[in-house]
Amino acid sequence: MTKLKTAAAASPLIALAVCAFAIFLMSVMDAAMKGLVIAIGVYNTILWRSVVVTMAAGGAWSLLRPAAPRAAALKLHALRAVVIGITLISFFWGLAKLPLAEAIALSFIAPLIALFFAALLLGERVRKQAIWGSLAGMGGVVIIMAGQFGHSTYTSDALAGTAAVLFSTVFYAFNLVLMRRQALIAPPLEISFFQNLILVIILASGAPWVAVAPSSDLWLPIAGVAALSFGGNLMMNWAYARAEAQYLIPMEYTAFVWAIGLGWFLFGEVVSWTTLAGAGLIIAGCLVAARTNPKLAEPIEATV
Secondary structure, three states: OHHHHHHHHHOHHHHHHHHHHHHHHHHHHHHHHHHHHHHHOHHHHHHHHHHHHHHHHHHHHHHOOOOOOOHHHHHHHHHHHHHHHHHHHHHHHHHOOOOHHHHHHHHOOHHHHHHHHHHHHHOOOOOHHHHHHHHHHHHHHHHHHHHHHOOOOOOHHHHHHHHHHHHHHHHHHHHHHHHHHHHHHOOHHHHHHHHHHHHHHHHHOOHHHHOOOOOHHHHHHHHHHHHHHHHHHHHHHHHHOOOOHHHHHHHHOHHHHHHHHHHHHHHOOOOOHHHHHHHHHHHHHHHHHHOOOHHHOOOHHHHO
8 A cells, every 4th residue: 555655646747647538539539520410410429329339338347246236336337328418419519619719718617516516416515716706607608609709700500509508508518427426336337338228228228220330431429539538548547546636636637638639630720819818717616626636626528
């Protein structure tokens, strides 16, 4: 135990670098997911990505020869699979209709909402920092939306996309609270395998009507987004095991920088000053709130 703590404390800079690289990988995944959603729709993108992740996680989990999960754990895996399914569908549907940086900026309010879910469901006390942080975050959302309405090329799709992303953040915030409960009763590979398996089963119920087999040229991108998600999560978990959460949390917001670059390079998106200002206010609010409960300040893709 002593050696483990010493090793964890001895490599904060390495943990910081690994965390930053994991965020980069998941930012690339978000951009690739946007392209896939535009190509084959949000349902098929999430269905086939989940199938690939389930196969990979199931193979890794079975190699450990684990015991069967308990009934309580299975119920929690199922509940979180439903919540994650709603989060993914609404987020990536909205992402296809918004600039990448704008969608990522809006998603940053999830940790703020999670603080209030923790108070409601876990009995945690909401402190003044969380309230001020939430007000700042909501102000950032208002600025971003005001920029949409004031833009000459404003469309109803932008409003629908914004609503979808904000809707997804509410469910993701609930997901953060579930994640804390899940981690106490099940190992990471079990969680990844069963919640993805359950998600595939749920999505497959609509397959006879809406599922479409991807063309051969799309299987590599689908496998790529699954690998990016899986690898990013492993690296994030490794980093958080070796450095304090409050030390790593500021790195989470580098996703916004990557989103600006990837959105411009891949989709020709230009970020408005209102998006920059709103994102800055949201990030500031998250950092203030994180001083109250830093372990809840997780990025969206870190747990999917």
